[in-house]
Amino acid sequence: xxxxxxxxxxxxxxxxxxxxxxxxxxxxxxxxxxxxxxxxxxxxxxxxxxxxxxxxxxxxxxxxxxxxxxxxxxxxxxxxxxxxxxxxxxxxxxxxxxxxxxxxxxxxxxxxxxxxxxxxxxxxxxxxxxxxxxxxxxxxxxxxxxxxxxxxxxxxxxxxxxxxxxxxxxxxxxxxxxxxxxxxxxxxxxxxxxxxxxxxxxxxxxxxxxxxxxxxxxxxxxxxxxxxxxxxxxxxxxxxxxxxxxxxxxxxxxxxxxxxxxxxxxxxxxxxxxxxxxxxxxxxxxxxxxxxxxxxxxxxxxxxxxxxxxxxxxxxxxxxxxxxxxxxxxxxxxxxxxxxxxxxxxxxxxxxxxxxxxxxxxxxxxxxxxxxxxxxxxxxxxxxxxxxxxxxxxxxxxxxxxxxxxxxxxxxxxxxxxxxxxxxxxxxxxxxxxxxxxxxxxxxxxxxxxxxxxxxxxxxxxxxxxxxxxxxxxxxxxxxxxxxxxxxxxxxxxxxxxxxxxxxxxxxxxxxxxxxxxxxxxxxxxxxxxxxxxxxxxxxxxxxxxxxxxxxxxxxxxxxxxxxxxxxxxxxxxxxxxxxxxxx
Numbered sequence: 323x324x325x326x327x328x329x330x331x332x333x334x335x336x337x338x339x340x341x342x343x344x345x346x347x348x349x350x351x352x353x354x355x356x357x358x359x360x361x362x363x364x365x366x367x368x369x370x371x372x373x374x375x376x377x378x379x380x381x382x383x384x385x386x387x388x389x390x391x392x393x394x395x396x397x398x399x400x401x402x403x404x405x406x407x408x409x410x411x412x413x414x415x416x417x418x419x420x421x422x423x424x425x426x427x428x429x430x431x432x433x434x435x436x437x438x439x440x441x442x443x444x445x446x447x448x449x450x451x452x453x454x455x456x457x458x459x460x461x462x463x464x465x466x467x468x469x470x471x472x473x474x475x476x477x478x479x480x481x482x483x484x485x486x487x488x489x490x491x492x493x494x495x496x497x498x499x500x501x502x503x504x505x506x507x508x509x510x511x512x513x514x515x516x517x518x519x520x521x522x523x524x525x526x527x528x529x530x531x532x533x534x535x536x537x538x539x540x541x542x543x544x545x546x547x548x549x550x551x552x553x554x555x556x557x558x559x560x561x562x563x564x565x566x567x568x569x570x571x572x573x574x575x576x577x578x579x580x581x582x583x584x585x586x587x588x589x590x591x592x593x594x595x596x597x598x599x600x601x602x603x604x605x606x607x608x609x610x611x612x613x614x615x616x617x618x619x620x621x622x623x624x625x626x627x628x629x630x631x632x633x634x635x636x637x638x639x640x641x642x643x644x645x646x647x648x649x650x651x652x653x654x655x656x657x658x659x660x661x662x663x664x665x666x667x668x669x670x671x672x673x674x675x676x677x678x679x680x681x682x683x684x685x686x687x688x689x690x691x692x693x694x695x696x697x698x699x700x701x702x703x704x705x706x707x708x709x710x711x712x713x714x715x716x717x718x719x720x721x722x723x724x725x726x727x728x729x730x731x732x733x734x735x736x737x738x739x740x741x742x743x744x745x746x747x748x749x750x751x752x753x754x755x756x757x758x759x760x761x762x763x764x765x766x767x768x769x770x771x772x773x774x775x776x777x778x779x780x781x782x783x784x785x786x787x788x789x790x791x792x793x794x795x796x797x798x799x800x801x802x803x804x805x806x807x808x809x810x811x812x813x814x815x816x817x818x819x820x821x822x823x824x825x826x827x828x829x830x831x832x833x834x835x836x837x838x839x840x841x842x843x844x845x846x847x848x849x850x851x852x853x854x855x856x857x858x859x860x861x862x863x864x865x866x867x868x869x870x871x872x873x874x875x876x877x878x879x880x881x882x883x884x885x886x887x888x889x890x891x892x893x894x895x896x897x898x899x900x901x902x903x904x905x906x
Contacts, residue, residue: 381406384810385467385487387457389416389439391796392695393493394881395803397439402811403448408485412456412472414439417516418880419796421889423560423847425519427526427568428901432516434888437881455483457494460665462688465490489690491806492662492677496696496794499657505627510652513557522651526565527905529648530573533580545646547583550632552624553653554588554595556846559607561651562588563849566614572901587617587645589634591654594620596846596854598793603846603854606864610848656794662697675699681836683806692806695799700837704786705740706779712736713775723772741838746785792839805837845872 382405386393389411397409415436424430443450459468467490471481498514500506511525512518526549532538533546549565551558566586574581588595588611594604595611595618611618621637631644658666658676669687671678677693678686678701685691686701705712716728737744792798812834843857845868853869856862863871873893880886 382488383408383486384489384491385410385485386491386493387411387467388493388495388695388697389413390493390495390695391419391799392495392803393491394439394442395800396491396493396694396807397443397446397450397803398881399804399807400446400448400810401807402814404814405448405489405810407448407450408487409439409443409450409452410455410457410467410469410485411439411452412454413515414452414454416442416881418876418885418889419515420876420879422513422516422519423557423564425516426513426522426561427564428523428572428903429564429568429896430889430892432520434885434892435880436516437885442881453485458661460490460492460661460668460691462490462665462669462691465690487690489810490688490692492665492685492691492693492697493695493799493803494659494662494697496656496662496676497659498652499655500652501654503624503627506624506652509627509629510552510650512652513561522649524905525649526568526573527903530577530580531905533583533648534577543580543583544585545630546648547580548585548587548645548647550587550589550645550647550650551653552589552632552650553655554590554592554618554620555598555653555655556596556844558588558590558651558653559595560847561653562586562611562616563847566616567849568901572903575900576903585617586615587619589622589624590618590620591623591637592620599844599846599854600856600860600862602862603856603864606854607846607848610850610852614849656696658697682809682834683802683837694802694806696794699791702742702789703740704789705743705782706786709779709782710775713778723774724778725772738835740785742785742789743782795844797842797844798839801839802837809834845875847872 384405384407386396386407386409389409393409393411394416397407400407415438418435421430421435425432425435440452443452453469454473455469455471457467457469460466461468464486465488466484466486468484469482471483474480495514498512500510511522513522529546529549533543538546551562551565569581569584569586574584594608596604596607599607608618619634622634622643623637624632625635625642626633627650631646632650633642633644635642662677666672666674666677669685671686676696677698679693679698680686681700681702683692683694683698683700685693685698713724716724718728841858843855843861845856846854847869848854851866851869852864853872854862854864855868855871877886877890880889
């Protein structure tokens with residue numbers, strides 16, 4: 323009775339004094355105690371546990387699919403504890419994929435470039451839950467994802483389960499695009515993950531061991547030691563350079579009788595390799611490969627792959643050529659995963675190469691679903707779609723014409739909402755809209771200080787031609803993950819500002835500034851301790867100094883101090899002892 327009387331008086335005190343109700347008081351007594359909750363109710367210990375569980379249930383549930391660059395960057399930058407975060411991925415680690423070509427030849431060990439995802443999430447202290455499973459279906463209408471465990475059960479199958487969500491973040495990456503070429507799936511190697519790099523390394527050693535067997539014909543040795551790389555992009559070029567160094571510096575010493583049989587061929591359907599780089603880098607790479615004895619065949623499109631031959635069609639002559647090989651590595655671009663394709667059909671995004679999102683990374687047609695990384699592409703809004711809205715907003719006095727002062731008041735919003743405008747001004751060496759207006763006035767037949775809507779349309783008609791999709795690179799995915807995490811960190815603070823800061827929105831409303839990609843440059847290692855670097859400001863660097871810059875940049879970008887130490891140790895080991903040629 324005394325405890326009941328005390329409980330009654332304490333409850334009344336909390337009710338009468340709101341400031342006291344915000345203090346959490348724990349009474350520790352022999353045989354039990356009472357807890358005062360934040361809303362002023364006194365709870366017994368068992369009730370306290372129930373209250374904590376209820377608070378957790380109120381959190382918005384965020385499901386992240388994938389632990390690649392985009393998903394891991396989101397998790398590393400998420401700071402808000404107001405979400406119940408669940409991560410689902412078939413891999414329980416994050417892999418530093420730019421170093422995969424180094425793993426194929428033993429320059430860097432596979433374990434050195436991976437970090438367990440649980441180690442990353444544990445450091446956050448947000449109670450993030452991870453499940454090693456593959457998402458095979460997404461139901462956007464019911465807000466449920468269906469998953470299949472990566473572990474086989476005793477009966478030989480894999481356990482299936484479903485997870486509901488409030489927000490879904492699709493960061494599942496992409497698969498290699500075979501363009502439906504016959505035989506590629508069956509006989510070619512890909513280079514998308516750590517397992518792929520390990521298989522390539524084992525196959526390279528197997529080819530040398532097979533070629534060293536007695537009673538093997540000369541033709542069979544040449545075929546076995548012919549390595550073909552399809553695709554002249556950064557991955558294909560870097561792998562060709564790594565393989566050449568491995569064959570010359572290490573395997574040539576261990577298999578001296580076979581070094582004359584080794585041949586590396588790089589096939590590219592376009593006119594040049596490294597088409598996304600500056601022409602000076604492309605020319606240097608082709609010349610260096612020619613000096614190193616790497617055969618570069620441009621204008622060669624692969625039409626078929628068999629177990630021992632690869633068939634190509636030469637674009638210039640239309641001739642079909644069959645070339646025997648020992649190993650083929652396919653590196654020609656990316657395509658959507660089957661799960662993503664099914665989801666795109668479900669939401670009406672058919673005949674697309676990737677999930678279409680708006681500038682805030684939201685999947686079009688699904689407000690609570692975000693997609694980032696290689697599985698998505700931003701559907702940038704065109705200026706001409708909103709030209710009437712822009713003109714109306716700038717024309718405050720409704721005169722039907724615009725002057726320079728009208729533009730100056732809205733120029734920030736225009737460039738923020740439509741990045742192609744700033745890109746157009748930069749490429750045409752115009753500092754601001756004033757230069758654009760002067761150009762339009764000088765081109766016009768009647769020189770006027772103001773523009774009507776028709777002239778305004780003609781001024782901006784060429785702007786949309788500067789639009790282009792973002793490249794499918796780790797740099798883009800990492801920045802998208804960081805951006806989306808910052809949005810989630812501030813989402814609750816901005817609930818009362820649904821309109822956001824931008825005036826020109828069209829149909830895309832959001833309370834945050836849209837995602838903007840910042841390009842920090844790109845590298846192309848070319849073997850022989852030489853690399854090419856193309857950095858912002860059109861700065862080009864080629865040679866040994868660029869290779870050391872590549873070392874420093876990649877070491878700094880690794881996900882943890884553990885991986886930095888391991889990778890740098892692997893580089894040092896290679897300099898001193900060479901690459902490991904064991905099949906393990």
